[in-house]
Amino acid sequence: MIENKNQTVVNCNLCGICNLNCPIYSVLQKESAGPRFKAFLAKKKEHKDVFWLCTNCGACLQDCPARIDLCCLEIRRQMVAAGKELPANKSMRANFQKFNNPLGELKKGKKFTKYYT
Amino acid sequence: MNKRIASIVGAENVSDSAIDIEAYSYCCSERELKPSLVIWPRNAEQAQRMLLFANQGRTPVVLRGKGTTTSEGCIADNALVLSSERMNKITFVDLNNKLVEVEAGMSIHDLNNSLRSVNVMFPVVPLNPGQTIGGMVALNALSKQSQLIGRVNEWVEKVEFVDGTGKSFFTKKKEDVVGREGLSGFITKAQLRVVDIPSISLEFFHFNELTDLLNQVRLLRKDKEVYFLEFFDRKTSNEMGFELKYSLMAAYTSFRGKIKNAQEIKEWLDKADSAVVFIRSSGYYYMEDPFVSFEKAYDLIEWCEKHDVRLQGHIGLGAFYAYFQKKDRDLLDTFSSFLRRTGGKLGDVFGTGIKNKLWVSQEKKKEFIKLKEEYDYNNILNPDKIINYR
Structure with a gap:
C-alpha cells in the first residue's frame, strides 16, 4: 500500500495557500493540477496520476501554514514499485x-x- | 450538453473527467459535494453565454473562485461549477486616480504582488491570501486593516457581473452584488480603489491580565492613528517568542510606535503572520470565525482558554479566528451555543454558504429573497446557499 511517510498531511485543512506558489497550478489553472488536490488525495490515501504533475520544487511547502510536505517523490517511488506508472x-x-x-x-x-x- | 458547453467556452475549458469532478468537490471545509461538470470561462462573454444556457435548462450552477471558503459556499451536488480561475488578468490601471480593474479570478496575493512595482496596493488583505478578488467582493471581505479602512465594499467602485438569467451588468449599484455570496450573480470583473503602500509603525503590548489588555484596546480603538490591532492568546504569544502573556500588536499610521524601521516592521509583521503557522502546525485543525461585540471579547477569550481553543484576531473589530484540535470536533457545537448566548455569530469573515445558514437573520433572508427575485428568479445560482429559495 502506498503511504505518505510524512504524516503531517493529516493536518492539512485545504486552505489552498500552497496553490498560490505552485508552478504547475499557475500554468494549468485548475484545481486538479495543484498541491491542494494532492494533499486532499493523500489524506484519503488515494494516490492517482496527479502525483506525477509535480516539479518537486517545494514551493507549496514554503507558505504552507501547517508545514506539510507532500513527499511527491516518495509517493511516486512507491507508485512505480506498485506498477502504477x-x-x-x-x-x-x-x-x-x-x-x-x-x-x-x-x-x-x-x-x-x-x-x- | 457537454458539446454545447464546449462550443461556448471551448473544449479545453470544460471537463467532466472524474479527477476534475473530485478536485472541485471540496473547499476549505470538511464536506464533499460532487458537481457534474467543471467550466472555466475565459471572459465575461463566455460566462454570460454559459449562464444563459444554464438558465434555459434550469441547471443549477455553483460559483467558485479558488475554493478557499470554509463555509461550503462553493461546492454543490450535481451542479455545474463555474470557476473564475482562468479569468485572472489586470485589465486596466489608472495610477492618477488610483484605480485598477481586475478580473474576478485573480488572487489578492497576485494582485498586490503585481501592483508592488508601481508602489500601490489594494489595502484589504484577508487572512487567506489565496482568496480571489471575486470571492472577496462576494463575501465583502474583512481584514485586520478594516478597523481603519473598512471592508471591501468601501474600496469597490464598480462591479461587472452576470446574473442568473444571463444578463450582464457593469454597475455602481454594488450593494446588489457585494457581500451577496454569488446569489445574485457571477462576478467577472471589479474596479477597485488602491492606495500608496502605507508607512506604518508598530508597537507590541503584553499583559498578564485580560482586563488590562481590554482596557488598552478600549483606548486604542478610539484612536484615529491606529491602523490595526491584532490579538494573540498566551500560548501563541509564547510560541512567537514572547513571554506567556496576552499580546497585542498595534500598528499606527504615524511614527509613534516603537518599531519604526521598515526592515524591522517587515520582520515583526512576518512574525505576526507566522502565528497561524505555529497554531496550525501544532495540530489545531478546525478554524472558525467568531464575531462578538467588544464587550463580549472577555468572555470569548476566557472560554477559548478554558477549552484549549487557540485564538487570534482583529480584536478592535471583534473578529477572531478560533482554532480547534481534531479531537475537539464535538466542541464546535458547544462553541456555537456559547456564541449564541453572547450574541455573537459565525460566518462574518468566511461567509455564510451552507454551513452558517443558521446564523442568517430573518431580515437578511428577506433581502436575499428580494435579490433572487430580481436577478435569479429560477434560482440556478448557488442554490441551497444562505436561503432556501423556491
Whole structure:
C-alpha cells in the first residue's frame, strides 16, 4: 500500500495557500493540477496520476501554514514499485538506461552502439 | 450538453473527467459535494453565454473562485461549477486616480504582488491570501486593516457581473452584488480603489491580565492613528517568542510606535503572520470565525482558554479566528451555543454558504429573497446557499 511517510498531511485543512506558489497550478489553472488536490488525495490515501504533475520544487511547502510536505517523490517511488506508472515515465526510465538521458537523444558524433557497451 | 458547453467556452475549458469532478468537490471545509461538470470561462462573454444556457435548462450552477471558503459556499451536488480561475488578468490601471480593474479570478496575493512595482496596493488583505478578488467582493471581505479602512465594499467602485438569467451588468449599484455570496450573480470583473503602500509603525503590548489588555484596546480603538490591532492568546504569544502573556500588536499610521524601521516592521509583521503557522502546525485543525461585540471579547477569550481553543484576531473589530484540535470536533457545537448566548455569530469573515445558514437573520433572508427575485428568479445560482429559495 502506498503511504505518505510524512504524516503531517493529516493536518492539512485545504486552505489552498500552497496553490498560490505552485508552478504547475499557475500554468494549468485548475484545481486538479495543484498541491491542494494532492494533499486532499493523500489524506484519503488515494494516490492517482496527479502525483506525477509535480516539479518537486517545494514551493507549496514554503507558505504552507501547517508545514506539510507532500513527499511527491516518495509517493511516486512507491507508485512505480506498485506498477502504477505513467507511459511517459516508463519511456523516460528506459531512455535513461539506454541513452543516459531522459529524452532518448543520441549525442552528435557518438555511435549508437556505444550506448550498449 | 457537454458539446454545447464546449462550443461556448471551448473544449479545453470544460471537463467532466472524474479527477476534475473530485478536485472541485471540496473547499476549505470538511464536506464533499460532487458537481457534474467543471467550466472555466475565459471572459465575461463566455460566462454570460454559459449562464444563459444554464438558465434555459434550469441547471443549477455553483460559483467558485479558488475554493478557499470554509463555509461550503462553493461546492454543490450535481451542479455545474463555474470557476473564475482562468479569468485572472489586470485589465486596466489608472495610477492618477488610483484605480485598477481586475478580473474576478485573480488572487489578492497576485494582485498586490503585481501592483508592488508601481508602489500601490489594494489595502484589504484577508487572512487567506489565496482568496480571489471575486470571492472577496462576494463575501465583502474583512481584514485586520478594516478597523481603519473598512471592508471591501468601501474600496469597490464598480462591479461587472452576470446574473442568473444571463444578463450582464457593469454597475455602481454594488450593494446588489457585494457581500451577496454569488446569489445574485457571477462576478467577472471589479474596479477597485488602491492606495500608496502605507508607512506604518508598530508597537507590541503584553499583559498578564485580560482586563488590562481590554482596557488598552478600549483606548486604542478610539484612536484615529491606529491602523490595526491584532490579538494573540498566551500560548501563541509564547510560541512567537514572547513571554506567556496576552499580546497585542498595534500598528499606527504615524511614527509613534516603537518599531519604526521598515526592515524591522517587515520582520515583526512576518512574525505576526507566522502565528497561524505555529497554531496550525501544532495540530489545531478546525478554524472558525467568531464575531462578538467588544464587550463580549472577555468572555470569548476566557472560554477559548478554558477549552484549549487557540485564538487570534482583529480584536478592535471583534473578529477572531478560533482554532480547534481534531479531537475537539464535538466542541464546535458547544462553541456555537456559547456564541449564541453572547450574541455573537459565525460566518462574518468566511461567509455564510451552507454551513452558517443558521446564523442568517430573518431580515437578511428577506433581502436575499428580494435579490433572487430580481436577478435569479429560477434560482440556478448557488442554490441551497444562505436561503432556501423556491
